[in-house]
Amino acid sequence: MLIPVILSGGAGTRLWPVSRKAHPKPFMRLADGQTLASSTVRRALAAVDCSETLTVTARDHFFLTRDLYREAAPDAEHRFLLEPVGRNTAAAIAAAALWVREQHGDHARLLVLPADHLVRDLEAFRAAVARADSLAADGWLVCLGVQPTHAETGFGYIRAGETIDDLGQQIEAFVEKPDAATAQRYFESGRYLWNAGMFAFRADAILAALREQAPDILAAVEATWAETDRQADPVELDAERFEAVRSDSIDFAVMERAPKRAVVPMACGWSDIGSWQAISELYESDGSGNRVEGPGHAVLVDARNTFVQGGERLIAAVGVDDLVIVDTPDAVLVARRGRAQEVKSVVEELTRRDHESAVYHRTVHRPWGSFTVLEDAEDCKVKRLVVKPGGVLSLQRHEHRSEHWTVVSGTASVRVGDEELELGANRTVQIPAGALHRLENRGKDNVHIIEVQTGSYFGEDDIERLEDVYGRA
Template sequence: MTSKIVPVIMAGGRGTRLWPLSRAAAPKQFIRFIDNRTLFQRTLARVSDPEIYEPAIIVTNEEFRFLVAEQARELGSDLSSIVLEPVARNTAAGIAVAALVAAKLFGGGAIIQVLASDHEISVDETYLSANMTARAAAEGGNLVTFGITPTEPATGYGYIEVGDIFSSGAHAVRRFVEKPARGEAVEMLTAGGFYWNSGMFMFAVPVLLAELEELAPEVLEAANLAVSGAVRDLDFLRLNRAAFEKSPNISIDYAIMEKTSKAAVVPSSFKWSDLGSWDSVWKSGTQDEDENVASENTTLVSTRSSLVMSHGPHLVVSGLENVVVIASEDAVYVGRMEDSQDVGKVVKRLEAAPTTSKLTEIHPTCYRPWGGYTSMFVGDRFQVKRIFVLPGRKLSLHKHHHRSEHWTVVKGTAEITVGEKVEILRENESAYIPLGEMHRLTNPGKILLELIEVQTGSYLGEDDIIRIADEFGRN
């Protein structure tokens, strides 16, 4: 059995509160905000010390599997397992599955630390000390959660009231409090002894499984059957769908933590945010002398206390205060900072309209196991894309029923198969793929391959593809 902590990272969430950057098919944990690492990668980096942690177990879903694998590869992080949930069943089922997988990989007495993939946390001595306290409490038989010292009467978080201190340094949980109204939040901060519920946990696997058996037996039964019936697919562990579907749709808080007599909380003041709204991104960011947080590709003039970010055009903001201005490749959001919690309402309105619903679902840039593409322009019966292929990767051998394609290499070297012909193309060279012809694109080089693809035809949807051979096991 391992003596190290086994990290369990929950990476299946589909939140869109940080629209237009975060969308259903590429939510906030996989998006680069201010710097060049995503929140998921920053979470992986926090558990990268091999003296403390085993390689992480990731719990995600089918749609995000290649994002997880590629972003871990970019960071150079080994993973113990990528577990694919076939349907969404909240956190209790996913954590139960992860505990069973951890027991198989690292022994029945393993200690797991459950982390959200989309939180921003500052790793300092306070954070490391809290983790050691939590581990001691978990080894002593407690189910441990982390409580964050509140810095304001926030209404977007649940709270935990702490009780007596244990020998481990953790405290008993007196009660959990749902997300409060502002007046109640002010009263709790005035009274003291209340902490934000971070959604982070530390469990000894046998203690967790025993409490699941007693308090949530249907969750544990479904998890056991889902893991025992799982199949290995490349780097992924696919849970048995029929078994997993039978699990109750319930959070670990409701299923276990609010019922167990073994709950403990480690209060701590390390910097933490769930980045659930644009104002929280602003608060967590590095502010300049005018209290602005801005990304590259922006210019601010006579602007204060604002968040300005662009993943697309150059943004110029002049003469404004307390605003949020966010640009993706195909949409721009502008709102008052105090209205950041209302972005969800905006997304629902966009979802309801056929002309804008796609803006909430997918990005112009989509990632695939071989690289990805950006849709640059869509016209009547034609589309222009930027295709990028990682070194050594290849697309499937496939054909299309409704479109032909023109490829022009702009960077790197391409090996192109069209029918029976295989040729090497270099920068400024091009190829034509007739409608219905089998073809494949490979990057045989050492640098990223980029090309411009012009599609022409009667239908340009991504589902017009017939795969003949695919090294990633896709149909």
């Protein structure tokens, strides 16, 4: 059995302001309306003879990922391992291998895929996965290597060697990101493949390799596994033990030194969607090299080689060349196309300033629905809450703010202190600072609430949760 294991971590800082820590790259929607996470889970299930997936992600991203999977692949069984902190791919794959071995045995195989990549040629991808699985069944540690389409300095490379049974090639070496001249030599030689971070291996083979090459990582993950409630759904890795795991990639920890390693070349229209320049290349250009994504609210006059991703506002650009312009409700990015990789420096500066836009969008997704910040001033904060059917906000209180709720539509079941209320459209309720309160949607339609906060502090950390059906208390 080949089990898709999807790794969904990281913040995608090079794709700010659309990708942010609380709503990262896998949740970005491309021109076809799909998120990267949805397209990944569909692609994974189409490539294997299995109706089960395992995703390693953070608790903060679990609920949205689960909902996207249920929409994208409703007939599959989606299982989750939740990491309390990020510890890179070696630890994530070690935990996934322990789960797969425990559920399906030593010889079950893992197909490891990042959640935030794009593949256009699904037939080529499926064929490569089948070859990789054949090698993995024989105990090889297999990389899926992308055949380069140009000399690229932004990716690591794999140097391929002798052929293995017409299925793949032995790996001679992993090579770090090269300079431009070296990348050109790699491309012209035909011996090098892009390292796309996709793997296939038997559970026992990767665990044995970890034990040999990175015994401290495996020992720490095994100690975590022993203290984890593996019957829970989702399975949350023990926080205290997992924090002690050394952070390292599977490439550095294992693949660069393992003795039995192979690569399967594939030409499948792959992109890691790693920068705004990569995003721009997904769209058709006009005669001047301009590319526009969005609802068409862009006017370009005497512009060349410029990418525009708009929202609801009109974007006009005059006499510009070689720019990336990205508009969101609360932030605008303007950058040279050739410097798109440096956008992560903006996020680093915003983080240093403790600016919310490094983490949150104006619309923030929660397990119960979402809220959108309509106004954020010194003396008040106004939000629009959308609570989906069955959604329940935690039983909570705030130290520094009072809240006033007005129901716009639907019926909200509200508790304030010991009082229980059923509030329909146009009904309001006042929640004083310090008062216990909770809101629930017991109906079949979304409940829309306008929330007005007043007080001395409006940060999201001014929430004391006493009970929570989503495990956040």
